[in-house]
Structures are given as structure tokens and as C-alpha cells.
Amino acid sequence: MTTLKTLVYKVERWNPEPNIIDEAAQAIRSGKLVAFPTETVYGLGANGLDDVAVRSIFAAKGRPADNPLILHFASPDAVDNVAYVNERARLLMDVFWPGPLTLVLPVKPIVPHSVTAGLETVAVRMPSHPVAMALIKAAGVPIAAPSANKSGRPSPTEAASVLSDIGDGVDIILDGGATDVGLESTVIDVTGPSVVLLRAGGMPVERIEEVVGDVVLVPGEAKKKRSPGTRYRHYAPLVPLLLWKDDSIWQSKDVSGKKIGYIGIKEPPVTVPEKIIFKSPEYYAHGLFAAFRTLEKKDIDIIVAEWPERVGIGLALRDRLCRAAGQE
Template sequence: MKTKVYKVERWNPEPHIIAEAAYAIRSGKLVAFPTETVYGLGANGLDDGAVRKIFAAKGRPGDNPLILHFASSEDVEQVAYVNERAKLLMDSFWPGPLTLVLPAKPVVPNSVTAGLGTVAVRMPSHPVAMALIKVAGVPIAAPSANRSGRPSPTEAASVLADIGDDVDIILDGGATDVGLESTVIDVTGPSVVLLRAGGMPVERLEEVIEEVKLVPDEAKKKRSPGTRYRHYAPLIPLLLWKNGVLRHSPLVMGKRIGYIGIKEPPFPVEEKILFKTPENYAQGLFLAFRTFEKKGIEVIVAEWPNSKGIGLALRDRLSRAAEEEL
């Protein structure tokens, strides 16, 4: 299959390109597209056969649920039972990088919910994503558009490199804004539970709702995508520089070292990528992994960020990629 790659204007995506991509979605095909967080691999979320193509393309375990993307909060009623707390969160933070886990209606395929009885839903803010969902007229199931376990793609070239042969259309809308996946919270119970830290800081959520519980039990973790332990990982070892300490430091001896972070590296390195803010760090993290791979770097050392704001999500991604505890 020859993948079609279309460059699209971010703020005014070309209607004929969006129409072709939307038709592909309705026809059971796969379309990769930009969101404000990362690039998503989209299929008709109500078509079980199309959804299973996502799992095949990514090599994704079938017990890992997917997120359904919508063009309006009202449309979520098609697939989920929406409570008042969820409506408040939608009104406050949608469109944006926040995913809500809600009780699922029978119309949602088990391939989307992983048989859990709940469904993850969100409304992205990227104009290309919104245009595609509106014209397609169906909820779009879309995990990150990469091989399972790899760093999520923040530009179209990474999508093409990872899964290009398995995607019908890639919409190239440039680099994404946030660089990390959405925050996922469970709003089905008496308390709001954080299932995955992401682009929406917990501090912002707590400005409009009660305290968000940060440590879910293992059963609830299974209700969210992206919570398997080894995830977001580069092909080369990743070590974390935490509080002036580098665990497994013998691994860097005699190696070509690449460094990423905000502060200057603690020792001489061959390549370094420095960011001005935690937000910049989040936006550039996954691309930095891929850049060092291409340059033949043998070990990556990453600065452990502060846990405030986007830093909590950065810590989550770094710990999973390095296979270290938070």
C-alpha cells in the first residue's frame, strides 16, 4: 500500500484533503493526523474491524484501551453516560489535552474499551484534528501514531518512519504543541482519579473540581492507555539524572552520550539539547529521543524535572522510557 502524505495548512486545512481523509475514516481505513498533544492514528471508533487495524499497525496489545475523539462535548453522549462532574470538566477544559474515562454505552466496540465497561473520550484543540472529526461524522479512535512502546510522534516524519506502510493517509500539519499525550482522569467514581499525567496539569483541574487522586490502584491503571511500564522508549539506553545522582553511571563510560534537560549537563557530553522551560522540555522530549538515535548516540542522559505543572507528565514519560520507578 502506498501511503498518501498531505501537507495541510494548520489553521485552514484544505477542504478537499480533509474530505478525502474523512472518507477514508468512514471507509474503515487508517488516517494519521496531528493533535495538540502528539500525532494520532485514527480509525472509525464505532467500526470494530477498523479499530483492529490500529492494533495491528502499532503492534499494540489488545487489552490496552483506546481514546475516542470528538468534535463536540454533546457528541460524547453517543458512546458514554456523562455525569455532571464530566460536564463541568468538558465545559472548563475542552477542547484541550484532557481525556475523561466514563461508563461506556453498548454501541462502543470491545476493541475500543478492552472489555472494561468504560470508554476514554476527549475533544482535541488542533484545527486539523477538529476538521477531520467534524467531516468524518464519527468518533475517531486514535492512540499515538507509532509502533507500540516507541516515543510518540510529534511530527509527520516520525509517523512515516514508524508505521508509514500501514497507514492510508498521513495529514502533515507540522509539529505538535504540547509534545506529550493528554492527561487521563477517571470520573466514574466518588473521587477523581489520575490514570495518566499529561498535557493538562493537575493543578489546573483542581481549580474547578475537588482534589485529584494521584496514585490509582493497578486495576484502575488498566483503564488508561499509555500506562504499561515500558513505553515511550528510544532504541538506546536512557538514564535519569536525579537530584545530582546518575544511577547506572558505569553505563556511560566510553560511550557517545546525548543529554537533554534544562540545566547544563553534569559532565562532558557529545551532544546536548537544552530547553528553556519545562513546557519546552515536554514539547521536544520525544523528538530529542529520535534525533539522538539518528546521530548514533549510544546513551541518553535526561534531567529529572520538577513535578509541578507539565513536570509530572514529563516524569511519567521519562520513568517509563528508562524503566525506572517514579
């Protein structure tokens, strides 16, 4: 049995080396897997129009096949090849792309069912990271890409996490340094009369509402099937995660006598052996997944995470914390 040799290339963020990008783009066109940085998290990419290549993403991640993927593009106009784009979607693209906003649109027949999980819609995005943009342009095809980690684990915000999670299942890793946002994109459904939030993420809902008016929030079960990355437990560290929503948690049997790792903006009210303090909600979001991976390697029994305010990036933080803790 032949073991896959993963190639890891360090690339200059603002001026990615053309020879490296060309090699990675050729790998994409050849049906291989390439991990690459976006402004949100690292993605595990394949040719989004190649059913066999797309299925290899699911195999590498251990991802259930009923969990749809996002197609990534280098320009808004390219989306017309795979989806029916309405005026509202075009407006959102004009305002927020490139950036951490994914739009769910009616799909065209060219897209494999493995991308859409058999749905009549497809999720599309244009990332802003220069390495991602260079790769998509050079590949000349939409790149299907979920986060580049084993299913259920914290999303990777640096190349080392990709290598440790799925290094033996990816052909090339483009190491462009740490990502910017640290949480995945916001996903909204723009197929109907109202804009519906399917997944909170790197684009705050308040900014979207400035452009299109009220965004409808739907219950968890109603959105799970329609959005990438919402159907199963995600983001979980290797030790139990508890959420500091009120002070009673510090006296609970789940915490009492345990070796605690803590993450949050406020200082914890008790002494903890390991803690990571962030100076703002944005820094909390940026460092959340890396903090999970750092603390799970320490000599601790549990991680306690501060429950953030439900504004701005805080809505996405709450979503990730709840699912990492196994809560709705």
C-alpha cells in the same frame, strides 16, 4: 502481495483544505486508517464504531489488544452517544475542552469492545488542533486514535516520524506540522466519587484541581488496566535512557567512559558530545519525543535526561521519562 501506498498530504493548520479533509474523512468512514495531528501528538485514527477498523489500529501499531483507546469528538454533546456523562464530567468539558484532557466515563453498548479492551468504561476527548477538529467533523463519527507510532516507541510530534514508524500501515497521513504540547493528554477517571488521575499529561493536575478539588493519584498497577497507554513500556528511544536524579549518576559505571547524549533544562556537569537544552519545562515537554528520535541517530551509547520538578507539566514529564527508561 500488494504493498499499501501511503498518501501524505500537507495541510494548512488554521485553514485545512476541504478537499483533503473530505478525502481523509471518507477514508475513516470506509474503515481505513488516517494519521492526523492533534495539539498533543499525532494520532492514528479509525472509525471508533467500526470494530474491524479499530482492530486494524492495533495491527498497524503492534499494540496489545488489552490496551484501550481514546475516542475523539468534535463537540461535547456528541459524547452522549457513547458514554453516560455525569455533571462533573460536563463541568470539566465546559472548562477544558477542546484541549489535552481525556475523561473516562461509563460506556454505552454502541462502543466496540476493541475500543474499551472489554472494560465498562470508555475514554473520550475533544482535541483543539484545527486539523483534528476538521477531520472529526467531516467524518461524522468518533475517531479512535492512539499515538501514531509503533508500540513502545516515542510518540510522534511531526508527520515524518509517523511515516518512518508506520508508513506502510496507514492509508493517509495529514501533515499539519509540529504539534503543540508534545506529550499525550491527561487522563482522569470521573466515574466515582473522587476524580482519579490515571495518566499525567498535557493538562496540569493543578488546573483540574482548581475546578473539581483534589485529584486522587493511584499507584501504577492500579491504574494500568483503566487508562489508555499505561500498561506497557512506552516512548523508548533506541539507545538506553538514564535519568539524572542526583549527581552520582555521572560517576556511575553506566555513564563512565560512554558517549553520552543529554536532554534537559540545566547544563550537564560534564562534557557530552551531543546535547539538547530546553529553556523551560514546557519546552522540555514539547521537545522530549523529538529529542529522543534525534539523539538515537547520533553516535552515542546512552541518553541521560534531567529529572524535572514535580509541578505543572513536570509530573507528565516524569511519567514519560520513567516509562521510556523502563522504570515505574
